[in-house]
Amino acid sequence: MRVDLTLFLIAPYFTMAFELFKHGKTTTEFPLPPMKAMSSCIFLMLFLIQVDAQIRYSIPEEMRKGSLIGNVAQDLGLDIKRLRSGRARIVTGENVQYAELKTDKGTLVVNERIDREQLCGDVTPCSFTFEILLENPMELHPVTIEVLDVNDNAPTFERKDLDFEISELATIGSRFDLEPAGDADVEENGLQNYILSPNENFALKQHVNPDGTKYSEMVLQNPLDREKQPRLNLKLVAVDGGNPQRSGTVNIDIIVLDVNDNAPVFNQSIYKASVIENVPKGTHVVTVNASDIDTGTNGKVTYSFSISKASVADFFEVNEETGGIYLAKELDFEKDKKLEFRVEAKDQGGLTDTCKVEIEVVDVNDNAPVINVMSFTSPVSEDSPVGTTIGIINVKDLDSGENGQVRCAVEGSAAVEIKSNVRNYYALVTNAPLDRESLSEFNITVIASDSGKPPLSVNKVFNLKISDVNDNAPVFTRALYSATLSENNSPGLSVLSVTAKDPDENQNARVSYILEQCDLGASPVSGYISVNSENGVISAARSFDYEQTKEFMCVIKAQDGGSPPLSSNVTVKILVQDQNDNAPQVLYPVQTGGSLVAEMVPRSADVGYLVTKVVAVDVDSGQNAWLSYKLQKAADRALFEVGSQNGEIRTIRQVTDKDAVKQRLSVIVEDNGQPSRSATVIVNVAVADSFPEVLSEFTDFTHDKEYNDNLTFYLVLALAVVSFLFITCVVVIISVKIYRWRQSRILYHSNLPVIPYYPPRYSDTLGTGTLPHVYNYDTCRTTDSRKSDCRFGGAGSQNVLIMDPSATGTMQRIQSEKNILDEPDSPLEVCISFMFLSKQC
Numbered sequence: 001m002r003v004d005l006t007l008f009l010i011a012p013y014f015t016m017a018f019e020l021f022k023h024g025k026t027t028t029e030f031p032l033p034p035m036k037a038m039s040s041c042i043f044l045m046l047f048l049i050q051v052d053a054q055i056r057y058s059i060p061e062e063m064r065k066g067s068l069i070g071n072v073a074q075d076l077g078l079d080i081k082r083l084r085s086g087r088a089r090i091v092t093g094e095n096v097q098y099a100e101l102k103t104d105k106g107t108l109v110v111n112e113r114i115d116r117e118q119l120c121g122d123v124t125p126c127s128f129t130f131e132i133l134l135e136n137p138m139e140l141h142p143v144t145i146e147v148l149d150v151n152d153n154a155p156t157f158e159r160k161d162l163d164f165e166i167s168e169l170a171t172i173g174s175r176f177d178l179e180p181a182g183d184a185d186v187e188e189n190g191l192q193n194y195i196l197s198p199n200e201n202f203a204l205k206q207h208v209n210p211d212g213t214k215y216s217e218m219v220l221q222n223p224l225d226r227e228k229q230p231r232l233n234l235k236l237v238a239v240d241g242g243n244p245q246r247s248g249t250v251n252i253d254i255i256v257l258d259v260n261d262n263a264p265v266f267n268q269s270i271y272k273a274s275v276i277e278n279v280p281k282g283t284h285v286v287t288v289n290a291s292d293i294d295t296g297t298n299g300k301v302t303y304s305f306s307i308s309k310a311s312v313a314d315f316f317e318v319n320e321e322t323g324g325i326y327l328a329k330e331l332d333f334e335k336d337k338k339l340e341f342r343v344e345a346k347d348q349g350g351l352t353d354t355c356k357v358e359i360e361v362v363d364v365n366d367n368a369p370v371i372n373v374m375s376f377t378s379p380v381s382e383d384s385p386v387g388t389t390i391g392i393i394n395v396k397d398l399d400s401g402e403n404g405q406v407r408c409a410v411e412g413s414a415a416v417e418i419k420s421n422v423r424n425y426y427a428l429v430t431n432a433p434l435d436r437e438s439l440s441e442f443n444i445t446v447i448a449s450d451s452g453k454p455p456l457s458v459n460k461v462f463n464l465k466i467s468d469v470n471d472n473a474p475v476f477t478r479a480l481y482s483a484t485l486s487e488n489n490s491p492g493l494s495v496l497s498v499t500a501k502d503p504d505e506n507q508n509a510r511v512s513y514i515l516e517q518c519d520l521g522a523s524p525v526s527g528y529i530s531v532n533s534e535n536g537v538i539s540a541a542r543s544f545d546y547e548q549t550k551e552f553m554c555v556i557k558a559q560d561g562g563s564p565p566l567s568s569n570v571t572v573k574i575l576v577q578d579q580n581d582n583a584p585q586v587l588y589p590v591q592t593g594g595s596l597v598a599e600m601v602p603r604s605a606d607v608g609y610l611v612t613k614v615v616a617v618d619v620d621s622g623q624n625a626w627l628s629y630k631l632q633k634a635a636d637r638a639l640f641e642v643g644s645q646n647g648e649i650r651t652i653r654q655v656t657d658k659d660a661v662k663q664r665l666s667v668i669v670e671d672n673g674q675p676s677r678s679a680t681v682i683v684n685v686a687v688a689d690s691f692p693e694v695l696s697e698f699t700d701f702t703h704d705k706e707y708n709d710n711l712t713f714y715l716v717l718a719l720a721v722v723s724f725l726f727i728t729c730v731v732v733i734i735s736v737k738i739y740r741w742r743q744s745r746i747l748y749h750s751n752l753p754v755i756p757y758y759p760p761r762y763s764d765t766l767g768t769g770t771l772p773h774v775y776n777y778d779t780c781r782t783t784d785s786r787k788s789d790c791r792f793g794g795a796g797s798q799n800v801l802i803m804d805p806s807a808t809g810t811m812q813r814i815q816s817e818k819n820i821l822d823e824p825d826s827p828l829e830v831c832i833s834f835m836f837l838s839k840q841c
Helices: 007-022 034-050 072-076 080-085 116-120 691-709 711-750
Strands: 055-060 068-071 089-091 099-102 107-110 126-134 139-148 161-167 175-177 191-196 202-208 214-220 231-240 247-257 270-276 284-287 302-305 316-318 324-327 338-346 352-362 370-376 389-396 406-410 416-422 425-430 441-450 457-467 480-486 494-497 512-515 529-531 537-540 551-559 567-577 585-588 596-601 610-613 615-617 628-634 640-642 648-651 662-670 678-687 774-782 798-803 809-815 829-837
Touching (some): 055 072, 068 072, 072 139, 116 126, 116 139, 175 352, 191 202, 270 284, 302 316, 370 457, 389 406, 425 441, 480 494, 596 610
Parallel strands (some): 161 247, 270 352
Antiparallel strands (some): 089 126, 126 139, 175 214, 191 231, 231 247, 284 324, 338 352, 370 389, 389 425, 585 615, 596 798, 610 648, 662 678, 798 809, 809 829
16 A cells, blocks of 8 residues: 655654554544544554555454454555455464454454453564455455553462571672562553562662563661561562552562571673574583582572573573573474573572573474465366466465575476465466366475475475366267178168267267268168167168169268267268079070070081070179079980080080980079079070971970960950951951952953952972962072171071961071082072961961
């Protein structure tokens, strides 16, 4: 706090304010005239400026709890809102907090009863200090409370009676120390005077020690006469200067001894020594020495502690014979920095002399620093900026000098450092970004060490936990997932499982799996597969057919439960495996119900003659589509064989005249699946050199087969055909009649001769007489086959015979890869077409 006053305002009141402050009084406790009150306030502000913004209040002791000490907010120039937002509080290293801060009013009030004597003893002025700590930003305001003494204690003697043995030969002026009275109050309220009851022999002489304490002596003014008065009873009264005045009394019992007329005398009045704290018990401190000029037993001196404070005498013991003073218990510099007591030398006649002993305690580094935690925040969000304050600590060392100078540091390379802006107060702040996924929690070890030799240190461990934010998207364990699925699967079958990991925690790490929408052809991907949102299991949504769908790809999205959510995608490739669910299909020879196909083999065919080739396919793939051919049935197994790989039917021996014209072969086509599937094809082979021979054999066969197999069909068909023919015949007959009638009329009027036309009749090629049918033979020949429109294959020949099972007509086409006519002068290629037309009545 800073106060700016002009010189002319301060000067008139400076002297008066100084006197008020000297007596520890302010306008708060003692009403003053207006001029004096202003002087006191001005001097108080000047004093605050001297002590660098320290606030100092003076209050009497024994104030009631809740009594007002001062308005801190007004004196510091702080707003009440600042006290609340800064979480203002009192920081003190003591166990008892005498003052309480009312943040809602900005005032200091008494929190505990204050006993000045208990707080400070005989130290004056008596005060205690604490700090008011504010955060955000951190401010520290020291406050000193001076406790003014009240006369609430009377002077007291430790003993009720004082016994003296004084020789009657005691010389005039002999001094006898009296027990000092103790008064816990100080200054005017403390011990002011001793009063000895009136007597003829002794007078009272009072002394003041350099530290301000008072003690008294009895001085012999008139010689003692044991025969007249062997015993004296006096009273010593100790009075203080309070208002009202208080006093204490002790009885003095004096026994007059005979003869010894010389008292011991110390060779120096003050003995000084220093002792290191914590030295062991029994250590020699100092030796006092007193001499007595008497001889014999009257000159023998014994040493003892003079009447003094019992607490001081407890630390030492004195050798009665030698005067050596030894340590009775260990000293503690932090409790007693200097000890004073008196030693009495006494001869056998009861004469005494005293001296003063001053013991200075030397500090050693026997106290490690103490770390007090003011505040600590845990957990801390991982997105907290660098420089975030996570804790405030206070470090103190009870030692003095270099032994009490403390340094603080953070052990290790954690993301926290320690900073100090205020004496003995340190802030723990982050110096690097926090990442919960790398380190979810860690210990911060603060080391506080002093500058003593050897230095002492203390560790304080803080466990800092880092809270999670959703800063990580789920990551799939693979960049691409692939799986195989056998066709004809059952819907709902699990295909594979995708897995994504999210290093976040709790809801931020809860992963859901979503099937991204896309179209596979004309159908959405949801019609093919589905994904379980919880565990990522992908299931088939339908049964697959390898022949329709061999593979497809889809995209799965993994999304966490953060806000906002984060996600990542992965591609899933599913391959459909083929099963042997399709039998081979025969493409050639074509199996039809309306006509019969036969392959012609001339009787002059050699071994290995290619009769035909069975062509089959299998829509399956892989080994399921590998086809093999074998001959199941044949009229003559010794004549034909089929290639197991290519399906070619060849002769395995020379054809003879004994071989039947009609040969029926049954070929089985099998795939390589497990289990295998097969198809059977019937191959009809005609072994003949001429067409009529073939026709006679296969006509009967065809009629019988069709009759037996399709009897019902042909009955219905015959009924329909008869009906159709009847109607057609009626129409044709009527049309013919009309036509002939018109032609006759035309010829009749034209006068031209009418020559009727009759179709030619041909001889029967089968040797059965006149043919019952009408045949038309067309033959085309060219002299240069290379320029002919009719092309033929390579070596060998292939004949195909097609027969109509209804016997209404038979067509034979013969394609030859060789020249039919092989003349040396004019090679010819012949294309012959035979058409057999059936004529019905």
